[in-house]
Amino acid sequence: MAFAGRVALVLALVVSMYGITAALYGARKGRRDWVDSGRRSVYCLAAILTVAMAILEIAFIRNDFSYNTVANTSSTTTPLLYRAAAMWSSQEGSLLLWVWLLSIWASVATFMTRNRLRDIVPYATSVLLGFGAFFTTLLVFFDSPFAQTHPAPVQGAGLDPLLRNPSMLIHPPMLYSGYTFFTIPFAFAVGALIVRRVDADWIRVTRRFALASWLFLGIGIVLGARWSYYELGWGGYWGWDPVENAALMPWLISTAFLHSVMIQEKRGMLRIWNASLVLGASTLAIVGTFLVRSGVLNSIHAFGASTLQIPFVALISAMTGGSIYLVVSRREVLRSEHTLDSLFSREAAFLLNNVVLVGLCFVVFWGTFFPLISKAVTGTSAAVGPPWFDRYTVPLALILVLLSGIGPAIAWRRATLANTRRNFLLPVGAAAVMAVAAYTVVPIGSSIGVVLLFCAATFVFASVGQEFWRGWRARRATSSDSPPLALLSMVRRNRRRYGGYIVHIGIAVLFVGVAASATFQHEQTLSLRVGQSTRVGAYTMKYMRASGSVVADPNHTGATMTLGAVLRVTRGGHYVGTLRPSAGYYPAAIVPGLVVASLISGDAVDQIGLQSSWRRDLWAAIKPLGRTLPANGTQLPEERLVNLADGTISPTLSATAQLQTAYVELGLIVAHYIKYPPTASFTLIASPLVMWIWIGGLIVFLGGLTAIWPAPSALRSRLRARYLARVAQELGRA
Amino acid sequence: MTPPRKRQVRLVVSLTLAVLLASGLIYTSFSAADPALPPSQLMRQGKAGADIQLTGTVVKHSVVDLSSGAVEFELADRSGGGPAVEVDYSGSVPPTFEAGRELIVTGELKGHTFVAQPSSMVTKCPSKYSAAPRST
Secondary structure, eight states: OHHHHHHHHHHHHHHHHHHHHHHHHHHHHTOHHHHHHHHHHHHHHHHHHHHHHHHHHHHHHTTOTTBHHHHHHOOTTSOHHHHHHGGGGSHHHHHHHHHHHHHHHHHHHHHHTTTSOTTTHHHHHHHHHHHHHHHHHIIIIIOOTTOBOSSOOSSOOOOOGGGOSHHHHHHHHHHHHHHHHTHHHHHHHHHHHHTTOOSSHHHHHHHHHHHHHHHHHHHHHHHHHHHHHHHSSSOOSOOOOHHHHHHHHHHHHHHHHHHHHHHHHHHSOOHHHHHHHHHHHHHHHHHHHHHHHHOOSOOSBOOOOOSOHHHHHHHHHHHHHHHHHHHHHTTTTTOOSSOOOOSSSHHHHHHHHHHHHHHHHHHHHHHHHHHHHHHHHHSSOEEOOHHHHHHHHHHHHHHHHHHHHHHHHSOSSOOOHHHHHHHHHHHHHHHHHHHHHHHHHSOTTTTHHHHHHHHHHHHHHHHHHHHHHHHHHHHHHHOOOOHHHHHHHHHHHTHHHHHHHHHHHHHHHHHHHHHHHHHSOEEEEEEEOTTOEEEETTEEEEEEEEEEEESOOTTSSOOSEEEEEEEEEEETTEEEEEEOOEEEEOOOSOOTTOHHHHHHOSOEEEEOEEEEOSSEEEEEEEETTOSOOOTTOOOOHHHHHHHHHTTOSOTTSOHHHHHHHHHHHHHHHHHHHHHSOOOEEEEEEEEETTHHHHHHHHHHHHHHHHHHSOOHHHHHHHHHHHHHHHHHHHHHHO | OOHHHHHHHHHHHHHHHHHHHHHHHHHHHHHHOEEEEOHHHHHHHOOBTSOEEEEEEEOTTOOEEOTTSOEEEEEEOTTSOSOOEEEEEOSOOOTTOOTTOEEEEEEEEETTEEEEOTTOOEEOBOOSSOSSOOOO
16 A cells, blocks of 8 residues: 555656646647646646545554554554544655645636636646645655555554644644645736736636635634643743744735735736735745744754755745746736825725734744844844744734724725714724723733723724624615524625624734733742642632543543642632643553553643633643652652552563553552642643633634635526526537 | 825835834844853853853753742753753743753853743643654
């Protein structure tokens, strides 16, 4: 099977190369058949890579440890669901996922454009296949997912326990979908620039892909934040880590693009800008893919030295150089048809939004790459921390939230005093009320940022709510629909517009959660014995008793043993809730004679205790054994634990009997831990409004989905047109 | 003003603003940044008194909890080898902290001890994309 996989990858490379040649030859000679052949190689590439994916996925599910990648990232003790997702925890597996997603989305895009944009499509096809060829080259020559070792090891290393989290199952495919989706607008932009056909046609065709890319990247970012909050045990969701930034940068640019294309479609302006944004965002997406595995930057993700630096740097340079050349050499045809009428117009608001988003991206870019920049300038590598990022991103984010309230309400072309008053009286009033309310509740001096953000968010809610209200009233006046139905049909008739508004509300909600939880969080790290308690903000948390389990595996992540604590939380003497943080212990490769130790000597991972409500999150993580060394100083706490029970398993027993005895021993260890709990160290957090971050993310997702969904009427009319065309063809033939 | 001239003025004003903002950004990044060093380099070129981001791996069997809640441990180069630096640390300790884990702390070298700023520790995730197979 592995041989078939290797053959598939070589075939994929050959097909990509053929497709590029065919499409380009067809475009040069005006031969439609060759262009079609190029397009079919995209489908063919998708089919071949699907086979390769299936082979590898089956190897993971069947625990075929002769594959190096399976042996390194999976094991029989890894639960099935996580085994299926273990593929993308390795470099070669994630590259295969990348190029497979690319081939699928490219097939969809080339299929949708098979009868449109005839001059642009061949070039777009070859760009897409170019990406395909690049990634399959990496898989064939540099880092093959089908490399094998014979004889196969009996057990694999297991999926890193930190990655055994539901968010991690879908986070990488989402992020990679986002990255790969953006290659489609990129390919069509390059095609449009090459043939100098730079009207809004290519944008109309690829807009939905840009939106999909934006949506998937956004989901990926939020899921990553959620994983960090639940799994990493520091209680945070964002740390300006290079890998987080790598996903954020293309997301910011594509947000800018989604706004500025509206100006190009409506007014024929900003063509150079839009072309640059598309080219920039997809280059940044490749930079993101590269950063995640290059090890060029110090990140909380510790990456091994990668062999792929040179090919990636070459690709990024080619994309950057090519983009700059295309835009500069085509600048004459990219000139705008119109100019800005007024600085008080929706165009100007969008323009400002674009400037802020690109500025934000520049800040993030600069901070992320600063270690490399400072090494080049001063000779020593230096890094900027979260405070530096916050100093710039907080005010810019404030402006953005404010703009997301102004944009929907301000008039196109030129806002008059009358319509400005009509549209902004309510939002400004609401924001003012919020300011007064906030002033009475929070001490304003230390938290001016959060108060401003609350006002800006209120402004957005009022402004967008007003738009919904007006649209709904107008709809009811012209139709006999019932009130809820009128709302629904209003949204359905104008999905892009109202989907966008829903996204704006979601973003404002999300920022409310971020601002409140970042500003008013209380955190304690300390050691507690059973019976001791501590105050975290307004809450008292008491360590009631120790807990533990063997094999029961309450979180279904394949942990052999968990040790934890039960904490009782009160506020002002009233019971609020119970937190059950624990640490999960995972098996490493079984060493004969040390069976008990093997079962728990993999990485220990936090399983946090969380009580979440719409007002606040209570969050607890535990290090059950503390970190203290015994006085004689040679044993780790885990080793001491094992010694409580070890040494009693006779090596003459069968392997199964040894394992059974070992589990009994583990049970004794847990019983001992529960009876004589040692001092444990805790991290305890009380943080307000965290849930609104996830709710905001969900609203953004729903809004994005609303905007992306094809309008039923458009679909129907397209089908009818196709039917009529076929009838006409038949009639002509008759 | 004629429209083309007006556009030129607008362009110049906005470009000037952009350049000013960018230079502010660049200036503050250089003044706010802390040099990032591995322990072996810190010991070699160690300047006392300057804030430094120290990156390395916690040496096995070196972690000691003090009764005050602070932690002492030794940090060695990621690649292994080279001299280890003793680190004094207080404040919030990420639960993933343990011997063998890679981490970053910010602080300064005082004598032979690296005194970290409270709560400046960031632990790294274990290799998600390690090129070499993990040994277990």
